[in-house]
Amino acid sequence: MGQFDGKVVYITGIARGQGRNHAIRFAREGASIIGLDIAEKVADHITYRPAGTDDLTETVRLVEEAGGKIIARQGDIRDLAFQQQLVAEGVEQFGGRLDYVVANAGILTWGKVWELSEEQFTDVIDINLVGTWKTLRATIPAMLDAGNGGSIVVISSSAGLKAMPVQASYSASKHGLVGLAQTAAKELGHHKIRVNTVHPYAVDTPMGVEDTSAHDVFANMPWYNAHFVSILDYYPVATLDDISDAVLYLASDSSRAVTGATFQIDMGATKV
Template sequence: MKTLSGKVAYLTGAARGQGRSHAIALARAGADIVATDACAQIAPNSGYPMAEPEDLAETARLVKAEGGNIHTVQVDVRDLEGQQAAVAETIAQFGRLDIVVANAGVCSWGRLWEISPEQFAESVDINLVGVWNTIKATVPAMIEAGNGGSIMTISSSAGVKAPPGCGHYAASKFGVIGLTKSLAVELGEFGIRVNTLLPYGTNTPLGNDTSMYKLFEAHPAYVYSYTPNLLKTDGLIEPEDISEAVVWLASDQSRVMTGAQIPVDKGFLAR
């Protein structure tokens, strides 16, 4: 069903992983897509490589295969002026902006007193300041259009239940929830809904980062903080499972939902 026909969606971190999946799902539902990604090695402290320009091009190909329209922009979420320019391009090309998915994020591992200042700043600047930049760039256009809309931030189950070994990541994701809740209150009068998603481990390059195993080998007791999920499915959560929630939150089917934190976590947070 084309529940999002006539809508325009702006996504960050869309070159691969969750962002790519969300872009495809939103396009399948009828939305026009603006897909952004840094497409550069911007997080040297992470144990996995960042996306490349070829990844963003593949996202565009897959969206077009769904019959969708897409505009791609290479921009780092830490670049506020770059994101503002991308939003201006969105309005110029599509005439409106209805859906925002602030998805871009990175993760690295280490104990809080042992990581470097650069590692801490990398996580906070991309995961939290980057979300704020996305909001600052997109919200004025949505208010001016007067069409309401739906903003989604991608936090994490670690934004509610902080695990050991990535406290800097957890801090940034806790911050995303606080920012999102405040924004929901501030944008209610404009008919703009704001919600956050709380995924658990997801089958993406970030979710499959094997550098975490070195930390657990050195500190095996940390493993007990990762309690078993209620749903006994095999492996990590697939990005498409999260995209189902994204499409629902983008649509009028969730028209009374705002200020919510929605777990997509196989019951991890329920324990």
């Protein structure tokens, strides 16, 4: 038996990386998965490899291989109507309930405050912050209707606690997620729904380790490097399971006393 038998979780950005790993881990513990991913290049200013439809198909295969049931759709978190329809479809198929939400989808772009293009700023805010609000707007009514309480985990970043140079739009969006999540925590506590943010530092994903703009910054603007160090220099990059461990803990009854928290999986980077 798994700790999430009979439960249902909604996960954004599910095609690969953290989102895929969260889905597999929940499936192994008995949960049914509702997931989405845009599964295509979002913007020309993104300088890491985007997920594709093949990645989304592979996530479905891996979740089913782990014994889980899944509904996965290609779509954009900026599309509220799409998310509402997906939630309705998933809730109907999986017994009329929605227990957990993992708001994971997001993008990163690089540039100084005064050099970012308008698209670099607004695309990141629209996806990371506004898109996450649309995720909550689409899912919270279903959680309330089900009346089972539950847990919402919003994936922020170490940049949501410690502003980072050359990441103005990303830092602004991830700080915004903290305010959004803590407001939701206060509004939903009475309904037995907990809301927390997770703050990774570097993670072993294409966005985390393959971004060519990041490599350029570290090579050509070394005066910024001090802001990107961590305490655990012997462990520079977190694994996917490091982050999923935190997400599943915050969904589980083991964290029943935790809400409105900023949960750091950052190797101490926010303390440097």
